Amino acid sequence: MGSNGGKFYATGKRKRSIAKVWITAGSGKMTVNSKEVKDYFMRDSLVMNIKQPLTCTNTAESFDISAKVIGGGLSGQAGALRLGVSRALLEADPGHRAPLKRDGFLTRDARVVERKKYGRPGARKRFQFSKR
Secondary structure (H helix, E strand, O other): OEEEEEEEEEEEEEEEEEEEEEEOOOOEEEEEEEEEHHHHHOOOOHHHHHHHHHOOOOOOHHHHHHHEEEEOOOHHHHHHHHHHHHHHHHHOHHHHHHHHHHHHOOOOOOOOOOOOOOOOOOOOOOOOOOOO
């Protein structure tokens, strides 16, 4: 995770999604896969979730954010993007560590889908049991 010329880079992961995030000093514009963030994530709850690290550090209007997100669904992509934005903000200013850490934005959510086991229809489900 390095920076070059005022451009800071970080990555975030959540479930099957990977987000590569670049932030630069700017006016608060956010693009995801070359689309406006509100056009890419249709649900307002996901957009709000992504912007939480910016509101926590009072930098919503200070940085332009561009991201490339691959894999997973929209919820996982939003979670990966939130972690990537948090890490990029930390790269830009290490003073943001305390509020980001306090609100849990620097912690990677390690929950992933449990694998299917053989001899069963799913990870936990079992076939119907018959006593007789």
